[in-house]
Amino acid sequence: MGLIKTVGLTKTYNGTNAVDGIDLSIKEGVCTALLGPNGAGKTTTLNMLTGLINATSGTISFDDRYMGDRRKYIGYLPQYPKFYGWMTGEEYIIFSGQLAGLTKKEALSRSDELLSLVGLSEDKKKRVSGYSGGMKQRLGIAQSLIHSPKLLILDEPVSALDPIGRREVLELMKTLKEKTSILFSTHVLHDAEEICEEIFIIKKGKLIIEGDLVELQRKYQKPTIYLNTEEPIEDWSTTIKQKEWLRHMDVKKNKITVTVEDMDMAREALLTDESLRKLKINSFEVAKTTLEDLFMEVTGK
Amino acid sequence: MEEILNELQSVRWDLLAPIAIVSFVLMIVAMVDCFKHGKTNGPQWVWILVIVFVNLIGPILYFIFGRRSE
Amino acid sequence: MKQWTILFKKEFKESLRNFKWVWIPLVFILLGITQPVTSYYLPEILKNFGGMPEGVIMEFPMPTAPQVLAETLGQFNQIGILVLVLAFMGVVAGERNSGTNIMVLVKPVSYTAYMLSKWAHMTLLAFVSYLSGFLIALYYTYQLIGSVPASDVVSGFVVYTLWLLFVTTIVLLFSTIFKSTAAVAALTLGLSIILSLLSSITPELMQWSPGMLASHSYYLFQTGEANDGLWLSVVSTVLLVVAMLSISVYIFKKKEVATHTS
Numbered sequence: 001m002g003l004i005k006t007v008g009l010t011k012t013y014n015g016t017n018a019v020d021g022i023d024l025s026i027k028e029g030v031c032t033a034l035l036g037p038n039g040a041g042k043t044t045t046l047n048m049l050t051g052l053i054n055a056t057s058g059t060i061s062f063d064d065r066y067m068g069d070r071r072k073y074i075g076y077l078p079q080y081p082k083f084y085g086w087m088t089g090e091e092y093i094i095f096s097g098q099l100a101g102l103t104k105k106e107a108l109s110r111s112d113e114l115l116s117l118v119g120l121s122e123d124k125k126k127r128v129s130g131y132s133g134g135m136k137q138r139l140g141i142a143q144s145l146i147h148s149p150k151l152l153i154l155d156e157p158v159s160a161l162d163p164i165g166r167r168e169v170l171e172l173m174k175t176l177k178e179k180t181s182i183l184f185s186t187h188v189l190h191d192a193e194e195i196c197e198e199i200f201i202i203k204k205g206k207l208i209i210e211g212d213l214v215e216l217q218r219k220y221q222k223p224t225i226y227l228n229t230e231e232p233i234e235d236w237s238t239t240i241k242q243k244e245w246l247r248h249m250d251v252k253k254n255k256i257t258v259t260v261e262d263m264d265m266a267r268e269a270l271l272t273d274e275s276l277r278k279l280k281i282n283s284f285e286v287a288k289t290t291l292e293d294l295f296m297e298v299t300g301k
Numbered sequence: 302m303e304e305i306l307n308e309l310q311s312v313r314w315d316l317l318a319p320i321a322i323v324s325f326v327l328m329i330v331a332m333v334d335c336f337k338h339g340k341t342n343g344p345q346w347v348w349i350l351v352i353v354f355v356n357l358i359g360p361i362l363y364f365i366f367g368r369r370s371e
Numbered sequence: 372m373k374q375w376t377i378l379f380k381k382e383f384k385e386s387l388r389n390f391k392w393v394w395i396p397l398v399f400i401l402l403g404i405t406q407p408v409t410s411y412y413l414p415e416i417l418k419n420f421g422g423m424p425e426g427v428i429m430e431f432p433m434p435t436a437p438q439v440l441a442e443t444l445g446q447f448n449q450i451g452i453l454v455l456v457l458a459f460m461g462v463v464a465g466e467r468n469s470g471t472n473i474m475v476l477v478k479p480v481s482y483t484a485y486m487l488s489k490w491a492h493m494t495l496l497a498f499v500s501y502l503s504g505f506l507i508a509l510y511y512t513y514q515l516i517g518s519v520p521a522s523d524v525v526s527g528f529v530v531y532t533l534w535l536l537f538v539t540t541i542v543l544l545f546s547t548i549f550k551s552t553a554a555v556a557a558l559t560l561g562l563s564i565i566l567s568l569l570s571s572i573t574p575e576l577m578q579w580s581p582g583m584l585a586s587h588s589y590y591l592f593q594t595g596e597a598n599d600g601l602w603l604s605v606v607s608t609v610l611l612v613v614a615m616l617s618i619s620v621y622i623f624k625k626k627e628v629a630t631h632t633s
Binding site (some may be wrong): 047050052054069071072076082084095099101 | 378
């Protein structure tokens with residue numbers, strides 16, 4: 001049973017589907033990434049999960065064990081968190097905690113804990129209006145954790161940050177995922193690969209690829225040979241079309257990219273091919289495609 | 302001359318003074334906020350001038366239009 | 372209820388920090404002082420500096436105490452309401468536009484509590500400002516001109532309070548509907564002016580109107596008695612306030628918190 005599950009989740013704005021029939025199932029105890037290019041519908045999807053907007057159609061169900069308003073079990077950090085600048089960092093966290101149902105005392109001790117976790121202990125008495133972007137992001141994470149949510153939803157948590165801030169937040173997320181399930185959106189596969197177990201790739205509001213990250217990586221890791229010859233290679237390429245080790249090929253004048261089923265067989269066959277040798281091989285490279293290639297292919301254009 | 306003096310004495314200064322006091326307090330509060338808060342619509346020094354020199358309504362104009370919220 | 376208190380405290384603290392709790396009451400206090408003072412000294416000032424042609428004898432009768440109180444409410448009705456509307460036009464729209472409401476409403480917070488806390492705070496601030504201005508005006512009127520029976524003062528005061536309540540509720544409603552704070556201010560002021568004008572032009576048709584409340588309270592100051600139709604406009608105002616509050620909450624719930632960006 002997923003922690004949160006959607007069926008046919010759809011959001012329509014002015015006749016176009018920003019999110020188009022998405023079925024998600026977020027597992028408990030797992031870090032999940034919602035991947036996709038800008039405008040794919042990531043934020044809209046997250047907003048529906050948090051209840052900030054209503055789905056046009058489709059359903060969202062939260063784990064039966066957690067009764068009532070699902071906002072009680074969700075911590076959320078928007079892409080651009082906006083605070084009451086007149087409050088101090090500490091006041092904001094306590095305010096958030098009280099809204100989430102903690103007593104003032106609980107909120108106070110929890111805020112101490114969280115502010116030191118995100119490294120804001122020294123600045124907690126300062127007004128939020130004076131915080132830097134990175135500090136606001138960390139304060140945002142602290143407020144999202146105040147009620148020890150079952151599911152932490154982060155919208156592009158690192159995209160607005162500089163490399164150092166990015167590293168800090170990613171490290172923080174690694175610590176957090178020990179204690180709580182995380183769902184975050186990003187347009188950078190690398191961020192997802194670094195901390196996630198599960199990914200969902202969406203494009204134009206539709207779910208394209210989903211599953212366990214390691215499995216997907218394996219699945220899309222296809223052995224590939226890049227060949228470059230002095231003479232044109234097109235004519236020769238027809239001779240290998242029927243080989244059982246071939247999966248796919250892509251020919252361009254003097255270059256050929258061969259994706260293969262069995263690397264050893266392919267290598268043996270190609271290197272002993274007399275007619276290929278006559279074309280004068282310039283380079284022969286063995287490599288593997290990655291999820292990155294797939295992601296670029298899927299999200300590109 | 303004597304008449305005017307008499308009339309000036311009959312004016313209830315104890316009742317008029319609070320007007321000056323209240324507008325002075327308003328001015329001080331607006332000044333303090335303008336400096337401390339620091340975010341204004343338009344240049345800050347213009348608002349300082351408005352607060353100090355536009356009698357009575359200067360501070361109010363500042364709070365309504367000059368102060369940029371956070 | 373607990374959340375309501377937290378949200379209310381937040382509103383209160385915010386208005387303390389941006390000095391709304393200082394300057395708005397001070398504006399009403401200033402109005403409460405200046406009106407009786409002007410009413411008292413105006414005849415004299417006109418007599419001395421009016422530049423009346425020689426030989427013209429004009430009598431400027433000293434206004435009565437109830438008149439001065441009514442004139443003070445007249446000041447509150449113009450400048451006071453202008454100030455309140457401008458100060459609170461962003462009560463809901465402001466947080467929507469800046470996005471500060473997102474992290475609040477993503478918590479298990481009742482939308483109704485969120486709206487009611489804003490309304491209650493705004494109304495309280497308006498009431499305290501009005502009360503302090505009125506008390507000062509009462510003191511000055513007593514010192515300079517004379518007294519008005521306490522019961523008349525209280526009943527007139529209460530009736531006018533309802534009109535203020537009506538205005539702050541319109542601000543809440545419009546601030547929920549419209550994004551532009553300028554539109555909120557313009558429409559609230561426009562509507563309250565129209566209601567007041569219609570009530571003075573065609574009182575017979577406007578018996579139900581909240582716009583009648585101000586003149587009812589003037590009448591109470593002067594006669595101590597309820598004018599015809601007082602109860603009708605009191606009841607309709609209360610009903611309108613409840614209706615507008617419910618509509619505001621309903622619209623707020625219906626409107627989505629997060630706005631579509633692309």
